[in-house]
Amino acid sequence: MFDRARHIHAFFSTDRISRPVLRYAFGITIVMTVAMLFGGDLAYLIPFLTLNFIAPGTKRPTLKGSLTFLMIVTVSMFAGFMFVNFLHEFMLLFIILLGLFLFLIFYTDKVGFIVKLFMIIALLAMPVHASYMNAAQWAYAVGFVLFMGSLTAIIVSWLVFAIFPDIPDPDAKAEAPAKKPNPKIESRIRLQNAIDTFIVSFPVVLLFLFFQWSDALLVLIYVVVFSMMPGVVHKAGAVRILGNLTGGIATIIFYQLIVIVPNIFFFVMLFLGTSLLFAQYIFSDNPYAPFLKTGFSALVMIIGESVLGASDAGTSVWERVFQVMIAVTYVIVAFKVLEIFKRKALKEKALLHEKG
Numbered sequence: 531m532f533d534r535a536r537h538i539h540a541f542f543s544t545d546r547i548s549r550p551v552l553r554y555a556f557g558i559t560i561v562m563t564v565a566m567l568f569g570g571d572l573a574y575l576i577p578f579l580t581l582n583f584i585a586p587g588t589k590r591p592t593l594k595g596s597l598t599f600l601m602i603v604t605v606s607m608f609a610g611f612m613f614v615n616f617l618h619e620f621m622l623l624f625i626i627l628l629g630l631f632l633f634l635i636f637y638t639d640k641v642g643f644i645v646k647l648f649m650i651i652a653l654l655a656m657p658v659h660a661s662y663m664n665a666a667q668w669a670y671a672v673g674f675v676l677f678m679g680s681l682t683a684i685i686v687s688w689l690v691f692a693i694f695p696d697i698p699d700p701d702a703k704a705e706a707p708a709k710k711p712n713p714k715i716e717s718r719i720r721l722q723n724a725i726d727t728f729i730v731s732f733p734v735v736l737l738f739l740f741f742q743w744s745d746a747l748l749v750l751i752y753v754v755v756f757s758m759m760p761g762v763v764h765k766a767g768a769v770r771i772l773g774n775l776t777g778g779i780a781t782i783i784f785y786q787l788i789v790i791v792p793n794i795f796f797f798v799m800l801f802l803g804t805s806l807l808f809a810q811y812i813f814s815d816n817p818y819a820p821f822l823k824t825g826f827s828a829l830v831m832i833i834g835e836s837v838l839g840a841s842d843a844g845t846s847v848w849e850r851v852f853q854v855m856i857a858v859t860y861v862i863v864a865f866k867v868l869e870i871f872k873r874k875a876l877k878e879k880a881l882l883h884e885k886g
Contacts, residue, residue, distance in 0.1 A: 549694040550586065550813045555805035557584045557690040558830065563798055564682055565834065574748070574834030575651060576679035581827060582644045583687040586813055590691035596684045602641065603648050603680045607673035610652035625739070628653065629732055636758065637724035639716075643758075648676055650754055654735065655747060730864040731757040734857075748835050749853045757861050773821030774858045777828030778851035780804065784833060785847045797837070804829070828854055 561580040565573045583591065591599075613631075617624045631653055635646050655672045731754045737743070738750045784804060788797050808826040811819050832850045 549696065551806065551809040553690040553694040554584050554809040554813065555802060556694075557686050558805050559798060559802040560689070561682060561686050562801055562830075562834065564686075566794070566797075566837065573675065574831065574837075575675065575751075576682055577834050578827065578831050579644075579647065579651075579676075579679050580683040580686060581830060582647065583683045584690060585823075588687075590695070591684055591687050596688075599645065599684070600677075600680060602645055603677060606645075606649045606652050607676055610649075611670070611673055613653075625736070628735070629728070632732065632735070632754075633724055633728050636727045637720055639720060646758070647755060648680060651751055652676060654738075654750055654754065726865065726868055727757050729868060730861060734860075746853060748831055748850065749857050752831065752854055753857045753861060756858060757865075771855075771858055771862065773824030774828045774854055775825070776822065777825030778832070778855060780808075780825065781829045781832045781847060781851055784829065785836060788837075801833075 558577055558580060562577045565576045582588075613627070617627065632650070635649050635653075638646075641649075652672065734750060734753045738746070743750070784800065787800060805826075808822055808829075811822045812826065813819075816822075828851075832847060832854065835850060836847045
């Protein structure tokens with residue numbers, strides 16, 4: 531008994547791998563529980579957003595950084611509210627400005643990925659619903675959920691980093707300062723990536739706006755965010771398909787279990803166990819870690835929407851798994867087709883240059 535206690539104590543106090551795992555699993559479970567108590571149509575976004583604060587490679591947020599982040603989120607929410615409330619009736623102008631704002635978000639390197647994620651959700655969530663309901667009311671709802679989501683994510687991040695702090699590695703060597711890239715080359719690469727992301731994602735945004743697919747807002751956000759991630763073709767694309775497939779299968783099994791035992795305590799314990807299972811691989815050197823991380827993100831999004839959203843959960847799980855898989859496949863195929871056209875254009879340009 532005492533030996534077991536010593537082993538548990540050693541696990542919590544000395545192991546550098548176990549602390550991030552516990553931090554990740556307990557952090558996302560706490561946020562999911564808070565979101566369940568909080569409720570609301572968009573409460574399912576809060577756990578998904580929190581994943582980025584406790585993912586591998588993240589550090590404990592500083593007070594200055596947290597306040598700056600909250601300020602940026604608040605300004606973004608206000609700008610999104612003004613944008614939707616005053617321009618949603620002028621559809622052509624609205625679409626032009628929406629495309630411009632999205633492109634600027636894709637291109638800029640002045641803010642991090644998490645801030646971009648909040649900005650994109652603010653831009654996309656508001657107009658999709660505002661077109662058939664009170665724009666101001668819905669904009670307030672979106673802004674409130676995103677602000678509370680960012681505040682919850684920061685507080686929970688502080689909490690889990692305080693309980694499970696990182697342990698300094700005495701064997702770690704100081705990293706040599708990275709060479710600064712050429713600003714012109716870096717800007718050219720960011721511009722090309724922004725153009726590619728815009729070409730792939732904006733047609734989907736237009737489809738959602740024109741056909742009023744408000745019930746599938748999660749899929750729209752997933753398409754846009756997924757298209758921003760590097761390496762969505764070739765092997766990375768296959769990894770992400772497998773990851774989302776794994777997450778989809780795990781989501782279906784998870785949902786069937788909570789249907790059998792519809793109890794909040796069982797849900798929390800099952801979610802914690804699932805999070806621990808995925809986190810052990812996500813924070814390891816296992817070659818399957820990248821696609822398991824993608825799969826767990828899909829699980830958090832789909833389960834969150836099914837349990838916390840206002841839609842029919844029974845059909846939502848199966849439909850969302852299918853829709854997310856379609857969305858992932860579309861993004862990967864679209865980038866692949868775009869790459870083929872770009873290579874063809876480069877070959878034609880080279881041939882013309884030789885002839886000239």
